[in-house]
Amino acid sequence: MQGLSLSDLSVDGTFNRDLSIQILSGLEYIHQNNVIHRDIKPSNIFLKRHGGHFRILLGDFGLACGHNNMNVSSCSPDLSSDLICVAVNHSVAVGTKAYAAPEQLKSSLYGPSVDIYSVGIVLFEAYHVFNTDMEKYEAISDVRLGKTTKELLARHHKFAQNWPSVASTIFEMTAMDPASRPTATQLLQRYIHIESKKVLQLKNIIRNQSAQLVAAEKRIQELLSQKPTS
Structure with a gap:
């Protein structure tokens, strides 16, 4: 496939948001069609220029597998999501x-939540600037140790401070317990909610600025209409 892979680029917050939404949309689609990718990593995420934007493509489905034959008897009884409550005999390691x-x-x-975990690690890496491969290895290894979200937020306080909602979400995605990870659909709903709030905030800002402009124009007209005193 022609184009760039994610590992070829340094990305910013706006790009990361688009990256997250597009990857999760792809995961939602394949999971709804009973497919698990099983090998999501930066080199399998391709960027195709589309006008002034990048289109994100998931590639290399060589390890992908289906999960039609569900064995839910081994799942926890309190699980309600079909995408989480799926345990199928797949290849190990x-x-x-x-x-x-x-x-x-x-x-x-295991089930589709393995893909959520992998995307969580990819996004964790995307929101950091590592000076060396060893620095990246140590940071990712720390996330993989199975600490709670609260512990990880404390350990990675700069990340949490710069990207509070993103950090919490990523550490949920990389939870040791598969049942604790949100589904692709649930994550997309969060992004939609956040985007809706941003749109509302922008509308309020525009409304306030418009009111200020009207008041300023009115004041200017009043000043211009005043006759100069001799």
Whole structure:
């Protein structure tokens, strides 16, 4: 496939938001069609120029598998989401270790939430600037240790301070317990909610600025209409 891969670029916050939405939209589609990618990593995320923007493409489905034959008897009884409550006999230890979910490396029973974990690691990397590969390895390894979201937010306080909602979401996506990870659909709904709030805030700003402009124009007209005193 021609074009750039995600690992070729340094990205900013606006790009990362678009990246997140497009990858999650792709995951939502394949998960709804009973497919797990199983090898999401920067080199398998391709960027295709589309006008003045990038179109994000998920590539290399060589390790992808279906999960039609569900064995839900081994799932926790309190799980309600079909995309989480799915345990199928798959190959053990497939995928790229740094990005693969823990259960994907240790067990043959896992579901689409392994892709959510991998995307979480990809996004964690995308929101950081690492000076060396060792620095990146240590940071990702720390996320993979299974600490709670609260602990990770404290350990990665600069990340949490710069991107508070993003940091919390990413650490939910990389939770050790697959049942604790949000689905692609749930994550997309969060982005829609955030975007809706931003649009509302912008509308309020524009409304306030318009009112200020009207008042300023009125004042200018009043001043211009005043006759000069001799």
